[in-house]
Amino acid sequence: AQSVTQPDIHITVSEGASLELRCNYSYGATPYLFWYVQSPGQGLQLLLKYFSGDTLVQGIKGFEAEFKRSQSSFNLRKPSVHWSDAAEYFCAVSFGNEKLTFGTGTRLTIIP
Amino acid sequence: GAVVSQHPSWVICKSGTSVKIECRSLDFQATTMFWYRQFPKQSLMLMATSNEGSKATYEQGVEKDKFLINHASLTLSTLTVTSAHPEDSSFYICSAPPAGIDEQFFGPGTRLTVL
Numbered sequence: 137a138q139s140v141t142q143p144d145i146h147i148t149v150s151e152g153a154s155l156e157l158r159c160n161y162s163y164g165a166t167p168y169l170f171w172y173v174q175s176p177g178q179g180l181q182l183l184l185k186y187f188s189g190d191t192l193v194q195g196i197k198g199f200e201a202e203f204k205r206s207q208s209s210f211n212l213r214k215p216s217v218h219w220s221d222a223a224e225y226f227c228a229v230s231f232g233n234e235k236l237t238f239g240t241g242t243r244l245t246i247i248p
Numbered sequence: 249g250a251v252v253s254q255h256p257s258w259v260i261c262k263s264g265t266s267v268k269i270e271c272r273s274l275d276f277q278a279t280t281m282f283w284y285r286q287f288p289k290q291s292l293m294l295m296a297t298s299n300e301g302s303k304a305t306y307e308q309g310v311e312k313d314k315f316l317i318n319h320a321s322l323t324l325s326t327l328t329v330t331s332a333h334p335e336d337s338s339f340y341i342c343s344a345p346p347a348g349i350d351e352q353f354f355g356p357g358t359r360l361t362v363l
Contacts, residue, residue, distance in 0.1 A: 179356040238291045
């Protein structure tokens with residue numbers, strides 16, 4: 137079945153530590169790939185996106201993601217997290233400008 | 249960048265009443281808009297695709313008669329929750345892709361609470 141999977145429901149990291157959030161997809165073709173962040177009670181903010189080309193994508197707020205076709209993955213990384221990074225992170229896929237399908241989300245908690 | 253607004257940002261209503269939520273693209277035209285629903289601590293689920301000049305396309309399991317969608321113009325789509333019940337309480341978010349851009353821009357969401 138076509139799906140987007142975020143295996144980690146909740147991740148806790150120390151401030152200043154590195155971060156990796158996982159995302160896997162299961163589709164016949166490679167979709168467009170997105171990472172969004174949502175603070176409590178807020179809308180979605182796009183962190184980065186991958187359509188084609190260079191498989192390492194740079195985004196806002198110091199985030200990057202790497203597309204690995206062989207693993208059907210698009211993991212989000214940040215070398216050093218800040219307390220303000222605490223939020224919910226969603227991986228999403230689409231085909232063109234069609235509807236987005238979201239993963240279940242990963243809640244990120246930052247400890248001092 | 250492209251901006252999408254929603255109104256109201258939050259609304260409280262009594263059970264049995266209807267509530268209308270507006271989604272506007274402020275600086276671009278959108279022939280298509282998408283409506284999502286998000287329950288607490290859950291992901292966004294697509295409810296329907298709003299199409300300017302034609303009927304909305306609803307996802308499986310979404311009641312067309314309960315969630316009325318009208319794409320009144322190239323910059324406005326409305327979602328009306330009819331005969332609202334407490335289980336309709338949720339966070340409703342719209343999005344729209346500008347023409348020629350394979351990216352959607354999201355509104356800030358509307359928090360609906362049905363008492």
